[in-house]
Amino acid sequence: MRIAMFTDSWLPTMDGCVASVLKFRDGLEKRGHKVFIFAPEDKNGLAKEDDRTFLFKAREFKQYPEYRMAIMLSARKDNLLKEHDIEMIHTHGVAFMGFKAMMSSRNLKLPLLLHFHTWVTEVAQYYPFNLNEEFLVDLFWLYLKPLCRKSDGVVAPSNNAIEELKKIVTGMEYTDWVFPGIEVDKFNPEIKGNFIRERHGLENNEVILHVGRLSLEKNLELVLDGMKILKTERPNAKLLVVGNGPARPHYDKLVKEKGLEDRVIFSGFVPSEELPNYYAACDSFVLASKFETLGIVMTEALASGKPVAGVNFRVIPDVIKHGENGYIFQPDSKDCAKMMIATLDAPDEMRQNAVKRVSMFDSDTCMAKLEIIYEISEEIHASRREKTGTKYTRVLKN
Numbered sequence: 001m002r003i004a005m006f007t008d009s010w011l012p013t014m015d016g017c018v019a020s021v022l023k024f025r026d027g028l029e030k031r032g033h034k035v036f037i038f039a040p041e042d043k044n045g046l047a048k049e050d051d052r053t054f055l056f057k058a059r060e061f062k063q064y065p066e067y068r069m070a071i072m073l074s075a076r077k078d079n080l081l082k083e084h085d086i087e088m089i090h091t092h093g094v095a096f097m098g099f100k101a102m103m104s105s106r107n108l109k110l111p112l113l114l115h116f117h118t119w120v121t122e123v124a125q126y127y128p129f130n131l132n133e134e135f136l137v138d139l140f141w142l143y144l145k146p147l148c149r150k151s152d153g154v155v156a157p158s159n160n161a162i163e164e165l166k167k168i169v170t171g172m173e174y175t176d177w178v179f180p181g182i183e184v185d186k187f188n189p190e191i192k193g194n195f196i197r198e199r200h201g202l203e204n205n206e207v208i209l210h211v212g213r214l215s216l217e218k219n220l221e222l223v224l225d226g227m228k229i230l231k232t233e234r235p236n237a238k239l240l241v242v243g244n245g246p247a248r249p250h251y252d253k254l255v256k257e258k259g260l261e262d263r264v265i266f267s268g269f270v271p272s273e274e275l276p277n278y279y280a281a282c283d284s285f286v287l288a289s290k291f292e293t294l295g296i297v298m299t300e301a302l303a304s305g306k307p308v309a310g311v312n313f314r315v316i317p318d319v320i321k322h323g324e325n326g327y328i329f330q331p332d333s334k335d336c337a338k339m340m341i342a343t344l345d346a347p348d349e350m351r352q353n354a355v356k357r358v359s360m361f362d363s364d365t366c367m368a369k370l371e372i373i374y375e376i377s378e379e380i381h382a383s384r385r386e387k388t389g390t391k392y393t394r395v396l397k398n
Helices: 017-030 076-083 096-108 120-125 133-150 159-168 194-199 220-233 248-257 275-281 296-303 333-344 347-355 361-385
Strands: 004-007 034-040 054-055 059-060 064-069 088-091 113-117 154-158 176-178 206-211 237-244 264-268 284-287 308-311 328-331
Touching: 004 017, 004 096, 017 034, 017 296, 017 361, 034 076, 034 248, 054 076, 076 096, 088 096, 088 361, 096 113, 096 133, 113 133, 113 361, 133 159, 133 237, 154 159, 154 361, 159 176, 176 237, 194 275, 206 220, 206 275, 206 296, 206 333, 220 237, 220 248, 220 333, 237 275, 248 264, 275 296, 284 296, 284 333, 296 308, 296 347, 328 333
Parallel strands: 004 034, 004 088, 034 054, 088 113, 113 154, 154 176, 206 237, 206 284, 237 264, 284 308, 308 328
Antiparallel strands: 059 064
């Protein structure tokens, strides 16, 4: 199949959506499909076009500088879709590129699958939009609901996320969940991380890892508050923070204010080929974000055999079973600290359970499921065009 993936986030920015698009593209192409990327351009010219990646003029989003808005409408996207004989549009963007995907689907009569990666409606509380937060959220949904309903299928990274979405948006044709998959040959307990510990001077420390884009919605402040408690109760423990983002100056300031300069290490951006070694270098993993529809980093940590301390919110307690493959904490610093300590003391059995828990996210299994979702979306699209209802023959069993 020839698939066009539309996305509002793209390289050189690296976030959960970009990571998912890359995983889906690579996984599908290994199975013989051809995937084409439609994304906003990068003002610094670091994002490059090639014969399967097409960039569109975009403006910087001032409140979130690394996010680009492809505002301008252009016939180029439709011309490219026709030129490359695209059979399926899979949009990972719900903003400007999502709108472009919807328009192309309508213009060219192509099936459209919408991928709901993140709770964009909750961004309002973290960034100064100069609008009433409640009004802004209503405005988001005023746009998102028709987009969901006009799509031939709507998917999210977890069943938890798709069920929450169904409570908000009625009348969607078809919904399911699909995860981009974990490369178990890349993320597993056999990987070595000694050189990462040496690089950051952590040879004799207990290491708690946090991986993710440094943005306010990731709630890293809660983890820093927990580390302040660990400074007394677990003096040998250090937090290694992997990633970069617009909130890096904010978190640098917080670390100084909390007196954690000797407890928190910011690695900055880490190339994908080294990321498995960072998981290998840690003793446990922590995730405090209330924003996740799944959390790729959480599953990568589990696949690497690391127990996870995760906040009791949204999908995290669906993946982290308290006392089995990690620990769930309430959103307060004392409980966060308590559960980070518990992961450092986790028995070997818990580390083995961590690996077992993510076996359902094997890359081949996930790609096979996505192929069936594409077939269902095609049938729904054809049925809608013929106005004969939306019955489909392919059925997925989760």
